[in-house]
Amino acid sequence: xxxxxxxxxxxxxxxxxxxxxSPGRGLRSLTFDxxxxxxxPVEPGDGTEEExxxxxxxxxxxxxxxxxTPVKNPRLVAASSSALELLGLSLEEEEEEAAEYxxxxxxxxxxxxxxxxxxxxxxxxxxxxxxDGAAMYLGEVLGPTGERWEIQIKGAGLTPFxxxxxxxxxxxxxxxxxxxxxxxxxxxxxxxxxxSCVTSDSSVVRDIFYDGNPKEEKCTIVLRxxxxxxxxxxxxxxxxxxxxxxxxxxxxxxxDIRVQMLDYVIGAFxxxxxxxxxxxxxxxNAAFFREITRRTARLVAEWQCxxxxxxxxxxxxxxxxxxxxxxxxxxxxxRYDPDHICNGSDNMGRYAYNKQPEICKWNxxxxxxxxxxxLPLDISQSILEEEYDPEFQRCYLQKMRKKLGxxxxxxxxxxxxxxxxxxTMNATGADFTNTFRALSxxxxxxxxxxxxxxxxxxxxxxxxxxxxxxxxxxxxxxxxMMLMLAQSNPQLFALIGTKTDISKELxxxxxxxxxxxxxxxxxxxxxxARWTEWLxxxxxRLSKDRASVGDGISLAERVEIMDSHNPAFVLxxxxxxxxxxxxxxxxxxxxxxxxxxxxxxxxxxLSVLESGExxxxxxxxxxxxxxxxxxxGWQTRIIWIPAEKG
Numbered sequence: 176x177x178x179x180x181x182x183x184x185x186x187x188x189x190x191x192x193x194x195x196x197s198p199g200r201g202l203r204s205l206t207f208d209x210x211x212x213x214x215x216p217v218e219p220g221d222g223t224e225e226e227x228x229x230x231x232x233x234x235x236x237x238x239x240x241x242x243x244t245p246v247k248n249p250r251l252v253a254a255s256s257s258a259l260e261l262l263g264l265s266l267e268e269e270e271e272e273a274a275e276y277x278x279x280x281x282x283x284x285x286x287x288x289x290x291x292x293x294x295x296x297x298x299x300x301x302x303x304x305x306x307d308g309a310a311m312y313l314g315e316v317l318g319p320t321g322e323r324w325e326i327q328i329k330g331a332g333l334t335p336f337x338x339x340x341x342x343x344x345x346x347x348x349x350x351x352x353x354x355x356x357x358x359x360x361x362x363x364x365x366x367x368x369x370x371s372c373v374t375s376d377s378s379v380v381r382d383i384f385y386d387g388n389p390k391e392e393k394c395t396i397v398l399r400x401x402x403x404x405x406x407x408x409x410x411x412x413x414x415x416x417x418x419x420x421x422x423x424x425x426x427x428x429x430x431d432i433r434v435q436m437l438d439y440v441i442g443a444f445x446x447x448x449x450x451x452x453x454x455x456x457x458x459x460n461a462a463f464f465r466e467i468t469r470r471t472a473r474l475v476a477e478w479q480c481x482x483x484x485x486x487x488x489x490x491x492x493x494x495x496x497x498x499x500x501x502x503x504x505x506x507x508x509x510r511y512d513p514d515h516i517c518n519g520s521d522n523m524g525r526y527a528y529n530k531q532p533e534i535c536k537w538n539x540x541x542x543x544x545x546x547x548x549x550l551p552l553d554i555s556q557s558i559l560e561e562e563y564d565p566e567f568q569r570c571y572l573q574k575m576r577k578k579l580g581x582x583x584x585x586x587x588x589x590x591x592x593x594x595x596x597x598x599t600m601n602a603t604g605a606d607f608t609n610t611f612r613a614l615s616x617x618x619x620x621x622x623x624x625x626x627x628x629x630x631x632x633x634x635x636x637x638x639x640x641x642x643x644x645x646x647x648x649x650x651x652x653x654x655x656m657m658l659m660l661a662q663s664n665p666q667l668f669a670l671i672g673t674k675t676d677i678s679k680e681l682x683x684x685x686x687x688x689x690x691x692x693x694x695x696x697x698x699x700x701x702x703x704a705r706w707t708e709w710l711x712x713x714x715x716r717l718s719k720d721r722a723s724v725g726d727g728i729s730l731a732e733r734v735e736i737m738d739s740h741n742p743a744f745v746l747x748x749x750x751x752x753x754x755x756x757x758x759x760x761x762x763x764x765x766x767x768x769x770x771x772x773x774x775x776x777x778x779x780x781l782s783v784l785e786s787g788e789x790x791x792x793x794x795x796x797x798x799x800x801x802x803x804x805x806x807x808g809w810q811t812r813i814i815w816i817p818a819e820k821g
Contacts, residue, residue, distance in 0.1 A: 199330035201267030202276045203395055207285035207314040211325065211403070212238060216432060216440040220336075222288065227333045227342075232304055234425045237409070237436065238289040243279025244332030244342070246375035246394050252350065252758060253766045255357050257370040257774070258400055262326070263319045278373040278396045279311065279331035286313040290334035294424050295408035295491025297539050298525055298803040299336050303422035305408065305491050306336025310346055312404070323443070326370070327399040331440050343379045345392035350766055353397050354504040354754070358746040358773040359499055363475045365470075370398035372766070374758070390404065401498060402444060402643040407538055410436065410450055410545035430548065437463075439551055444496050460550040461558060468539055468562045470497025475535045480578065481742060482508030484528045486518040490538045501646060502518030507745040508607040508643045510636055511600035514679070536563050551576045577740040580618035580733045581716060584723035599709045602686075603702045604636025611741040612779075617710070618717055619734035624710065631706050638690055644675075645686045742776040 187491075220238030221228050233239055251274045254266060266273050275281040282288070290307040310329040317323050327350070330344030349372050356369035377394040413433050414424035426432055427641040437456075441463050442449045448466065452459030474497050478485065485492070486504035494500040506517035514528035522529075526534060536559065543555035568590075575593050576582065600610055613630055616622045622630065636644070672677055693701070728736075750769060757765040 200263050200265060202264065202273060205262065205264070205283060205285065205316050207283075207287070207316060208323070209287050209314040210323070210443065211312070211315065211439070212287055214443070215435060218292075219287065224333075227290075227335060227337075229335060230338050231335050232425045233292045233306070233335055235429055235432065236292060236426070237412075237432070238291055238312065239335045241288050241290045241334045242332075243282070243288060243311055243328060245280035246278050246377040246396070248376040249278035249373050250375070251277070251395075252346075252372040252374050252395070253353065253770055254371040254761045255353075255369060255770065258357065258360075258370045261318045261322070261324055261368065261400055262316050262370070263282075266371075273371075274373045277328070277371045279313075279328045280589075283313065288313055290336055291404065291409070292336065292412055292425065293406060293408040293491055294411035294414060295406075295489050296411070296538070297489040297491070298521070298523075299537075299751040301414065301417040301420050301422055302489075302491075303420070304336070304412070304425045304588070307334055308337040308340055309334070309342045310399070310404070322785060323402065324400050325403050327401075327404055328396050329399055330394065330396040341379055343377075343394045344396070345379065345381055346374050346390070346395045346758055347383075348503075348521065349374070349395035349397045349585060350755050350758060351505075351751055354751055354766070354769060354773060355502045355505060355746055356399070357770060358776065359483070361774050362481055362742060362745070362776055364481070364483070364499060365474055365497060367399050367401040367404070370400050372397050395712060401494075401500070401521050402496050403440075403494075404500065405436075405440060405495040406491055406500065407495065407496060407542040407545070408489075410482055410542060411490060413545065417425070433546075433549060437546070440495055457550065460546065461554050464543065464546065464550055464555050465558050467495065467497055467542070468559055469566045471535050471539060472532075472563050472566035473497070473570045474499065474729050476567050476574065478531060479528075480740075481745065482511070482528070483745075484508065484517040484526075484527055485522070485531060486516060488526050488531060488534045488538065490541050493535070493538050493542075504556040506748055509747060510604045510640075510644070511597060511607040511610075513597070513601060532567055539563065570594055574740065577736055579614060579713070579716075580737045581720050582733065582736050583727050584718070584720045589716075592712055595709055595712065599705050603705055604641050606632065606634040608742060608745050609634045612738070612743055614713075615714075615734045615737035615741065617632050618737060619730045621734075625712075626708070628703060628706055632699065632702055638693060638695050640697075642687065642690050645683050645690060647680060647684045647687055649680055651684050738779065739777055743779045744772070744776060746773060 216235060217235050218236035218239040220240055222242050224242060226239075227241045251270045254273075254277075257268065270584055276283055279288075285552045289312045290310070291312060292304065292306045295302055296306050300327040309331075310327050310330050311334065313328060315323050315325050330349060331342070333342040353372040356366055359366040360368060372395065374393050374395040378391040379394055380389045381392050382389040383392075410433065412424040412426040413429060416423045437460060441459060445463055445466060448459060452462055471493070476591045477483075478499075484506045485499070486506065487501065492501040492503075501618040504520070506515070508515055508528065513527075514524060514526045516524050516526070517528075518526060524530070539559055540556070543550070543552060543559060546555060572585075572589060572593070576585065576589060579593070579596075583588060599605070600607065610631065613627075613634065616630070617624075617627045633798045691699070726789070746769075754765040757763075
């Protein structure tokens with residue numbers, strides 16, 4: 176049996192010796208070792224432009240060869256030095272020459288451009304073949320430490336999977352992906368990386384707000400870096416006829432390719448599992464599924480703890496190695512709202528913030544189905560039920576305890592303390608990031624209870640803002656009438672929604688009515704009462720934690736732990752939009768400045784630049800949303816910045 180682990184280790188050792196002799200390299204010196212194309216079937220053909228322009232079903236293959244379409248006058252918007260260092264790159268070329276390579280206008284020596292074929296369940300329905308419609312695999316490079324990295328360019332032109340689209344991405348969506356990829360990495364969350372963002376004078380037409388007013392936008396390309404860009408949907412190309420949509424995977428009945436793909440994924444990315452279970456493939460495949468289940472549970476727990484909303488958790492946007500992948504419509508919570516939806520196309524709220532854990536579990540269920548018969552469904556379903564929820568809860572509570580400074584003692588009622596905090600934040604419209612960051616001052620005894628209450632109240636929304644938030648989605652009189660009719664005709668409940676939806680709507684109506692009858696003064700009084708009640712519980716819990724282990728840790732150490740798990744700031748929509756606005760006017764300095772700040776999200780001093788001079792935080796002077804200075808962050812109200820479809 177071919178051992179990916181052994182071959183990879185030997186290759187890594189050889190490459191590490193080469194890197195030792197030349198630690199800083201330019202783009203032309205990258206040495207490619209394109210294992211994926213050697214290990215998985217590639218569609219016959221040479222990837223000419225004519226072939227790429229022909230959107231088609233691709234049966235019996237995992238990749239199709241393609242060629243990037245050059246752009247006019249490519250120029251570098253920004254580059255992440257820490258991401259490029261993974262490849263051992265120091266961009267020795269001039270910016271103009273580097274932009275040629277990073278845009279795909281010139282091919283890197285040794286690269287083999289290809290587009291990956293995959294399927295996916297989108298918004299719960301099987302969509303059939305999807306594939307890399309705008310992204311292109313360039314190849315795989317071993318970095319200085321011997322790690323293998325797949326590099327991709329996104330927005331480089333047509334592929335067989337572009338369908339009715341043009342294979343291009345524009346400046347606004349590319350900057351958002353570039354910045355968020357790096358923001359997530361520096362927050363300590365597993366993610367694909369973004370090495371560079373290159374724009375050009377080539378243009379495409381986009382209807383930005385889908386309102387019938389299209390305009391020309393500049394073609395822009397992002398260099399993406401990851402161990403692999405294979406995803407759950409990669410295994411769905413074998414799906415048989417779907418009874419609901421009538422679609423099927425392009426490689427249905429090709430179990431030989433499924434076996435090939437499992438051998439490749441486990442051998443290349445789970446080598447310990449491959450070595451441990453080399454003689455029993457069912458046990459090996461079960462161990463792999465158990466590990467990806469745990470990784471996915473841990474990943475979504477990390478998202479929840481920083482208030483990150485993915486926005487498009489389709490199975491084709493779930494990584495087979497458990498990292499955050501594909502930044503389309505996304506957002507970080509400003510005001511805490513468990514039902515927050517960051518995707519304007521998600522009318523039913525399938526991918527709302529509070530539903531992310533259950534959706535990721537649902538997606539794992541679809542991966543389990545795609546692995547049959549190589550992993551029997553009864554085995555994978557048992558693993559999913561046994562592993563996912565406990566691993567999510569363990570990771571979530573562990574992280575939340577550190578965010579609250581509860582680092583010496585674990586109690587069963589900690590989950591209740593956390594949920595009470597979130598309910599208080601929701602009721603008062605408190606800013607998620609700023610509130611958690613501020614708690615370290617309270618836990619560290621650096622502020623009195625009354626002063627801290629005033630600080631928390633500054634993070635809360637006004638009565639007018641809360642009225643917008645809690646405005647009922649249904650007319651209360653109509654809902655009341657339908658509920659009365661449904662008592663004698665239960666089928667009417669299906670027209671209203673689930674019991675959970677109805678319960679939430681009734682809560683919204685009650686809260687909205689309270690706000691209508693409340694003044695700002697009364698709201699402030701109510702908010703103070705709510706926060707006083709929770710702080711009493713928190714104080715009691717902190718006291719027990721401090722008394723649990725003798726002298727325990729110092730207050731300074733507790734604050735340090737809290738501040739290392741509560742970011743001082745996150746990539747809020749208005750900050751990203753300010754950088755986009757400047758870039759669209761030809762000024763890339765704001766993108767680069769925001770990138771620099773994102774590299775130190777837990778540093779409370781937002782104004783320290785490389786020169787040591789103090790300036791305002793990006794976007795602090797202006798922006799489309801109301802904001803005010805707060806300890807360690809910038810409080811804003813939510814706006815939605817649309818991302819490109821496709």
